[in-house]
Amino acid sequence: MGATGTTGTALLHSLRALEVPVRALTRTPHRPLPGAAGPHDRHVEVRYADAGDPDSLRTAFSGADQLFLAMANSPAQVELETRVIDIAAHSGIGHIVKLSAPAAEPGSPVAISRGHHAVEEHLHASGLTGTVLRPYAFMQNLLRLAPTVAQGFVLGAMRDAPCNYIDCRDIGDVAAAVLTRRHLAGGTYTLTGPEAVSHPGLAARLTELTGRRIQYIDLAPDELRDNLIHQAGLPGWLADHVVEIQQLAIARPEFPTSTVTDILGRPPRTLDAFLNEHRTHFRAPNPADTQVSCQPTP
Template sequence: MIAIIGATGTIGNELLRRLMELSVPVRALTREPDKLRQQMGDLGLSKVEICAADANDPESMRRALEGASQLFLALSNSPRQVELETSIIQIAAQEGIEHIVKISSPAYEKSSPVAVAGWHAEIEQALVASGLIYTVLRPYAFMQNLLRLAPTITTQDVFFGCIGDSPCNFIDCRDIADVAAVALTNQKPACGIYTLTGSETFTYPQIADKLSTLLNRPIRFINLKPEALRSDLIVHGHMPPWLAEHVVEIQTMSTAVPEKPTNTVQSLLGREPRTLDAFLQENRNSFQARR
């Protein structure tokens, strides 16, 4: 039995769909079962066990993991992420889980300004110390994040950042889910740490060019100072300050350390990663002008 923590999440929901296609026994964990049912719509969940579980309530987690042998773990970011994921790993070890596939983030260096990467490094250490078999997936930025730029693209034909023209890795979450599915169905990889990217990097000005061509109207990337981006994300993007800080930290990191693609997705899945062009084309409607 494969348990999914984060079954309503960006990666976890795609993984649930893959595992349903493969007809393997799967248990979807969520704090809100009705949200999951709604999300799955016509696809239904008749072949899936749904379990209400909240990482803030260790007993609910313990009940939800009982009898499962494998665990997928992708928890949304929060200032309590280290505490919650570490507690889940401990419960998983006690409940007889054999293998955990954890979603982490790109490798953490002590000099890194990205606090969330430091959280993931701590959780990874707890996972290694647990003695369980682990597969750590370290994806770079999700292509799906670009959908969050839609509000200003659709209304003002612009999007903001503080990343300048640094090359960035992007990966489609569906590729991350495909790699997780392979790991959880005991194909490969069995154990280890894998950095996941698409096959090429793009700068934000290049993304603006791609959007301009796709939408047939000029879209501009506006590079702000980090402080200006932080306050824009809080004031106009309604982000909590810690999350705005996270976005600024990631973009600052990308300007300091130019990103390079890996060929991990290709080597694990035997096919090229999904492309940014295909993702933008598929989501063209989300960026159409609305005014």
């Protein structure tokens, strides 16, 4: 599930390379999958599935034996994911790999992580083999900073707290490994990149990358929330989430784990490599960008 999403796209790429048969589930099966063109697409069957439509799940799960469960964040996420697990358990699926998040625990200060905890518990109580992936922030999220980077700044509310960015392609490789190497099934894996980088450190790297001075502007949590809602147009629950994970990074400084290396036998992709690969994305401002970009709170 989530085959059209950031992680699902990466996982499909990894599974294509392994040439294992896979069913890619989406609510829009008529649209081409991101990155679908390739020599191994004969192994990928695209099917309709909507977590809000139980019949579609039963049909989509029929004959499958494992499920990768990634779901967009939303206020309905826990309800949708628990329904998916229940229907999977009645459809003959024996192993679910759930995409979760750090600090998935009952008292987590991050509401979405509390939701992930509830889903993890539901999975473990389901009788299925449950594997949990808890990646830190995706490097791919950084692409959304382009409009403010083009204007010379990065906004945040995490002071100089280090952040464990991970490239989603490493999450895809790990997910493919746990789906194809039986001894890895059933674990809970915290996934990070090779280094933790602060927002001031990120701004310094963007400065070097672009050849323009990129400044990190540290806001108070409420200021960041207001900015995300009124300038970036995020819904309140998502602005709250961004602020909560940044406050969590301050309260619990992030440190890299060796999990990706242990599972894949190679180190995770680096932030510098990711930024270099996407150098043109962080281009100089043009008039079209400035109409939709975020503004720092005065």
